[in-house]
Amino acid sequence: MKLQLALDTCNTEEALQIVREVESFIDIVEIGTPMIMHYGMEPVQKVSEQYPDMRIIADLKIMDAGEFEADIAFNAGASIVSVMGITHNETIRGAVKSARKANGKVLADMMCVVNLEERAKELVELGVDYICVHTAHDVQGTQSPFASLAKVQDSVGSERCAIAGGLNKESVHRVLEYSPEIIIVGNGITGQENKSQAAKQIKDLLQG
Template sequence: MELQLALDLVNIPEGIALVKEVAPFIDIVEIGTPIVINEGLHAVKAMKEAFPHLKVLADLKIMDAGGYEVMKASEAGADIVTVLGASNDLTIKGCVDEAKKQGSKVLVDMINVKDIATRAKELDALGVDYICVHTGYDGQAAGQNPFEDLATIKSVVKNSKTAIAGGIKLETLPEAIKANPDLIIVGGGITGQDDKAGVASKIRDLITQG
């Protein structure tokens, strides 16, 4: 089980300073969509240069031009690129084919996908690397939670790994671990805490204990 730190509401120098504090405890740094929108792929490049030993995920939430966007993100240093589950199969396929060429991976964000089971089965057949249940900011505010959806996805996929994201913090981590995804994504649960390294270390310990 890997741990991904999601950065959302910081600029590039703030993001790098934050990752410095918790780098020993994480596997993947996510350049979140708000940072991509504010700074572009420059943020991905700067993060990979600062932490070449960490994997970097570019949260592009691709909806079109899949091959082109995966190419650009991979060239900027992204190890993993996100595409929306709500996108067209042709877009997903474009992402998967290009990622194979580039040596990067594709993570599908299932945010706002209605029929999770059917779509996860299709995505698995399309060869995506990760399928991620994700309760977005707007959904979290409405009280949604992703644990049931993860169980549904795990019951139908054959090859894809699974990931979980959306408001996970130290207190809710045991429930996330119990759901047994391959990747746990934590944002504010680390970045919003005073003792970031302390919390990240505890989260890492819990994940390692499984």
């Protein structure tokens, strides 16, 4: 299981500092949608330049112009881009085409997807590499990703699963039985006073 650090509300320099603190314990750095909206591709480029061996996901949440928008992120140094699972198949195909050109990967965010099992299978058939069960920030108080994770795991297998949404060292143990390929943690690391310690605790739990 790989630990993905989600960076959403910091600037580029703060992002670089956080990565410096936790790089020993994380496998993937996510430049989140709010950061991209605020700073464009600068944080993707800077993090990829300073950490060339680290996988970087640009959380674009692509809904249209799949190849064109994915190209922007891959050209800036991203190794993974995200698309919305509810978007058109043509958009998915475009993002996948871009990823193949760049030797990159595509993650589909399943927010608002109703027919999870069926759509997950379709997305994999379209060439998507990871299916992400994501409890959105605005509904984390009332919804949990774990039931959805079980459905997606049954549909496409653990090696294609990712999970995000309010995970921290207190809740991450609930993920272990599903063994998803990617566990995404944001505030559970970035919001902690000792970020390195928080990342290590979570990574230790994932490694058993």
